[in-house]
Amino acid sequence: MQPAIVDILGKGGDGGEYNRFVSCTDLNLEAESCFYNETDVEVLVSRGPGSQAIDNLVFQFPDNVFSLNQGEGSIPGEFGSSSVRFSISLFSIIPENVKATAILDSGQACQFDDLPVRCEPEGTLSFECGNGICEPGENELTCPQDCQGQLSSCADFGINVVELSDFDLETCTRTRFGLIPGNIDKIPSAGVRIIGSDYANAKNSEASFGRDLIQWYTMYGPTGEGELDFSTMDAKMAEYKSGNLKVILTLRANHPNKSEVGFNIGGRTLFEPDSYPKNITEWTDYLQAFADRYYVNPSPEHAGVLAAIQVGNEWGHQFEVNGSYGRWNSNQRDEAILSLQNVSYNAIKEIAPSLPVVAFAVSGTPAFTLGAGYNEDGWIYDGQYYNPVLGRRNGISIIRQEDVGQNTVESFRRAMVNGSPFYDYFDAHIYFQNPEEARYVANFVRDTWRVNGISNKGLISTEFAVPIFNYSYGLHGYNVKAAQAVAFHAGFDAITWGNWNPSPGMNLLQTSLKTCGSNAQNCYQLNQIANYSYFSGLSKDFSRVRRQGDAFSFVTGTGNNNYNLGWDIPPYPGLRQCSDGLDNDEDGSVDLDDSDCIVFHPDCGTGNNIRQNLSNPNCIDPLGFSENNWIFTF
Numbered sequence: 001m002q003p004a005i006v007d008i009l010g011k012g013g014d015g016g017e018y019n020r021f022v023s024c025t026d027l028n029l030e031a032e033s034c035f036y037n038e039t040d041v042e043v044l045v046s047r048g049p050g051s052q053a054i055d056n057l058v059f060q061f062p063d064n065v066f067s068l069n070q071g072e073g074s075i076p077g078e079f080g081s082s083s084v085r086f087s088i089s090l091f092s093i094i095p096e097n098v099k100a101t102a103i104l105d106s107g108q109a110c111q112f113d114d115l116p117v118r119c120e121p122e123g124t125l126s127f128e129c130g131n132g133i134c135e136p137g138e139n140e141l142t143c144p145q146d147c148q149g150q151l152s153s154c155a156d157f158g159i160n161v162v163e164l165s166d167f168d169l170e171t172c173t174r175t176r177f178g179l180i181p182g183n184i185d186k187i188p189s190a191g192v193r194i195i196g197s198d199y200a201n202a203k204n205s206e207a208s209f210g211r212d213l214i215q216w217y218t219m220y221g222p223t224g225e226g227e228l229d230f231s232t233m234d235a236k237m238a239e240y241k242s243g244n245l246k247v248i249l250t251l252r253a254n255h256p257n258k259s260e261v262g263f264n265i266g267g268r269t270l271f272e273p274d275s276y277p278k279n280i281t282e283w284t285d286y287l288q289a290f291a292d293r294y295y296v297n298p299s300p301e302h303a304g305v306l307a308a309i310q311v312g313n314e315w316g317h318q319f320e321v322n323g324s325y326g327r328w329n330s331n332q333r334d335e336a337i338l339s340l341q342n343v344s345y346n347a348i349k350e351i352a353p354s355l356p357v358v359a360f361a362v363s364g365t366p367a368f369t370l371g372a373g374y375n376e377d378g379w380i381y382d383g384q385y386y387n388p389v390l391g392r393r394n395g396i397s398i399i400r401q402e403d404v405g406q407n408t409v410e411s412f413r414r415a416m417v418n419g420s421p422f423y424d425y426f427d428a429h430i431y432f433q434n435p436e437e438a439r440y441v442a443n444f445v446r447d448t449w450r451v452n453g454i455s456n457k458g459l460i461s462t463e464f465a466v467p468i469f470n471y472s473y474g475l476h477g478y479n480v481k482a483a484q485a486v487a488f489h490a491g492f493d494a495i496t497w498g499n500w501n502p503s504p505g506m507n508l509l510q511t512s513l514k515t516c517g518s519n520a521q522n523c524y525q526l527n528q529i530a531n532y533s534y535f536s537g538l539s540k541d542f543s544r545v546r547r548q549g550d551a552f553s554f555v556t557g558t559g560n561n562n563y564n565l566g567w568d569i570p571p572y573p574g575l576r577q578c579s580d581g582l583d584n585d586e587d588g589s590v591d592l593d594d595s596d597c598i599v600f601h602p603d604c605g606t607g608n609n610i611r612q613n614l615s616n617p618n619c620i621d622p623l624g625f626s627e628n629n630w631i632f633t634f
Helices: 002-009 199-204 216-220 231-242 280-296 330-351 365-371 406-417 437-451 473-490 526-539 609-613
Strands: 030-036 040-046 054-060 065-067 081-087 097-104 117-121 173-175 190-192 209-214 246-251 306-311 379-381 398-400 425-427 458-465 494-497 544-548 551-556 559-564
Touching: 030 097, 030 551, 040 054, 040 097, 054 081, 173 473, 190 526, 209 216, 209 231, 209 494, 216 280, 231 246, 246 280, 280 306, 280 330, 306 330, 365 379, 365 398, 365 406, 365 437, 406 437, 437 458, 437 473, 458 473, 473 494, 473 526, 473 544, 473 551, 526 551, 526 559
Parallel strands: 030 117, 190 209, 190 494, 209 246, 246 306, 425 458, 458 494
Antiparallel strands: 030 040, 040 081, 054 065, 054 097, 097 117, 173 544, 379 398, 544 551, 551 559
């Protein structure tokens, strides 16, 4: 075995370190799965903790030994995984199993510490086959004895998806990260929107990463002045490390004295807008300080934590131009944003070429997608409670395609197209009601890329939550699984489940995993955590996903796992949950006997007046939740 490794690496004349195996137990590198088809053999290799620098990977099949250089793939980072493909033409016979090891930078070869992993036909699942009937969830790959010749395409089920190089329409299968260049790090799939310091609950949710919004001014201490102070950030990053979590840092360009937008530092809030820096060098130094400290030259307690840097949050409404500085006027907002994207991206890539850069997020994407004609239903609900300016009094308003201004659709497209040289992942924020809306958004993004010749980009949602109205715990739990399954298949590479609950009067409901009374801290809905963990177990860091109607097959490091949209569908909650005879929030009380049923519309009254006004069409229904059930979690 040693000479074989020496030969494939071209080190046969060395006779020293390359012929000596060493123990790399701490590295914990091993083959997780092996699948083959008519064209290639794919091995998923994972890596545990350890900062050793790896120069190459070696794979031992019964009759062959190959290095990474003979296939296609990458070396996984700490706690990461990578899929490596070898052409089937390299094999004289179909391989039965495989083991994996690493070649360190020193040239030493690690021992094969893992057990052989059996190589299976692609799509092998644990269905009960053999009854002669091709049943739902079974296909030609999962159950060939019953479904020979019946492998279905997306078109067979009426599933409209945009085919790019990562998608096979004939088998309705998408390869995750199939559009991302090999020199760019991959972001884990399962994230929660962790804001603040609630790391313990994040870890318990089985998430792999979180997201943290960092205001420029907060990095200078309480006054927002002086030298950069990383002490608080260092502690946060160490907490992520201790919980085996990565993080996307959303770095914002909002400093009252260093950017062109001013505000009272004492009254600062999360929603202070971004703007162009007064001194671009100060801004780029700030970005590079993060990249260097937590990615290029991290201390041991921070190594491997930074998953990506995002420049700005939602610049569609969180970016202002101050024309008094003479660089941009009010009509050049898009130009100012594009310029700042350019200098920011290049500054990060100058010192960290492989560190992913995520574009600023676009919000309201389901409506934009509808306006562009990518919604097969032809409408969406906006979930607005009460907005007298818009004349919405009943709590729910239907938006149709013709209601969406095309200028907003084109603005969305410009952000994707003109900004494409300056991001690795595009970020689409989605708060929605129907799981298929995630597919509509992915179709819009991917079709825009296709039409404009844009490739090598990933799709992520750092705020993703459903349902936003007509809420019930059962519907919430269902959507935690169903919406992510649809989104991953349609084109999303990573999803951060929305960890935010707004107050009444806004257009979002109990969309997160976190909710508690106003006086409590760090409260999570345990049943929703269980749903999230369950789905993460099925799909976390999948390499491919196939959809056959409602049935999904995720290829992961532990094998092929199934999920079906038809499983556990709950009753759909009614519009007026305070008068539907049901215990919608499962607290033991029904309708107006539930103290949570309080109507907030001023025309509806309070107390005894509520009963007589529930029939008033101008009165909105709070869907069974009082103000104490809402909490800002950032």
